[in-house]
Amino acid sequence: MSEAGPDPARGRLFLVTGPDAVERVAVAVSLARALDRSAVVDGEVIDGMLVSGRMPTDGPLTAERLGQLLLRWSAALAAAETFQLEGFDAVVTDDVQGAHLEDFLDLAAPETVHLVVLRHPSLAPDTPRWGLWVDDDDRSAEETSTHVLDHLDDTRVVTAEPG
Structure with missing residues (x-):
């Protein structure tokens, strides 16, 4: 099901987000299973790697908590890029x-x-209303991932101007 992008040897980057962790992970895993070569990178798992000094994920957003969120996302993106460089789509x-x-x-x-x-x-x-928004309805994770793949062009968010 993978389509060639600008670099066919490089995998694509997906972000599945939403406030419900169980739904989010289920959809990400289902989507990854539907792709030819893929890996799932879970930000909560990355966050759990912090053994001491970890800020709580709830409460007011302090500068230190924001710093740890950025660290978490940077680490997730670094892991994703490692998979992408080997031709895996990273979810x-x-x-x-x-x-x-x-x-x-x-x-x-x-x-x-x-x-x-x-x-x-x-x-x-x-x-922001970017990417593909999927309604919280009675679809299974598999049905949602099929919907995502059927509307793949709608998911695309270009993060840099072509140059």
């Missing part, structure tokens, strides 16, 4: 919403990101 899954979606995409630049936003009642209302 990153994390709760990246609101104004932070732009921060994540800035870290991913100049990579094109296939963005899937799982709409949920607790999704931050200021989340």
